[in-house]
Amino acid sequence: MRIPYAPTEPADPTPENTEIYERIRQRRDPRPLIPLDLALLHNPNIADGFNTLLGSIRTKSSLHQAPMEIAVCYVAVLNGAVYEWTAHAPLALKAGVKRDALEAVLKGDVQNSSVLSEEEIDVLEFTRQSTKEIKVGDELMAKLKSRYTDQQVMELTITVGAYNMVSRFLVALDVTESNAKGMRMPE
Known part of the structure; x- marks a missing residue:
């Protein structure tokens, strides 16, 4: 990757960042965080919004x-x-x-x-x-x-x-x- 992947645990483990990591882990469960997540997690808030949007598209759509x-x-x-x-x-x-x-x-x-x-x-x-x-x-x-x-x-x-x-x-x-x-x- 052209930049290093973010760590699998928050670099700045504030309660908010820890919750974001957990939400992303829950969506991926039973799989671990994937490389896409680790690329996005350089900014946990952006990763969180991405996770919410894509999670809704993947699981809450009425389209087959x-x-x-x-x-x-x-x-x-x-x-x-x-x-x-x-x-x-x-x-x-x-x-x-x-x-x-x-x-x-x-x-x-x-x-x-x-x-x-x-x-x-x-x-x-x-x-x-x-x-x-x-x-x-x-x-x-x-x-x-x-x-x-x-x-x-x-x-x-x-x-x-x-x-x-x-x-x-x-x-x-x-x-x-x-x-x-x-x-x-x-x-």
């Missing part, structure tokens, strides 16, 4: 996990975020994304209707437009609004936006020294 995870995986591909891909590709498969669909995402073949559903193609196009063009076209937005509730459209939007933030952070600091590694399909 499969479209969320395929979007996150495509953000990783678009931004060259190897660590993000490595973390989320297995979650996409676990959420029900078919292996050949995920392979198409990895290859950037995101209009391939022989392996991707219409819903997946729309989610991937939304992800591309939101990530690369920022502005999302009205026709595509109308498609999403016909498929999802307003809340789910918001949840997809915040998911793509949040994971763009994550990928930019991971790549800029080369968290886990993954930038030079290639993206591969999970076993």
Whole structure:
């Protein structure tokens, strides 16, 4: 990583910092703090806000996990975020994304209707437009609004936006020294 990781225990163990570390540990449980956490914990208050936002996106969304995870995986591909891909590709498969669909995402073949559903193609196009063009076209937005509730459209939007933030952070600091590694399909 381009800066050292923060320690696994607060460098300044104030009650507030200790509580922040504990909240992040609770969200990761049963896993320990991950490198992303240790990169963020240089500023415990920022790490806390990040943990709250991403924790809510991950666990309090009404949008099904499969479209969320395929979007996150495509953000990783678009931004060259190897660590993000490595973390989320297995979650996409676990959420029900078919292996050949995920392979198409990895290859950037995101209009391939022989392996991707219409819903997946729309989610991937939304992800591309939101990530690369920022502005999302009205026709595509109308498609999403016909498929999802307003809340789910918001949840997809915040998911793509949040994971763009994550990928930019991971790549800029080369968290886990993954930038030079290639993206591969999970076993």
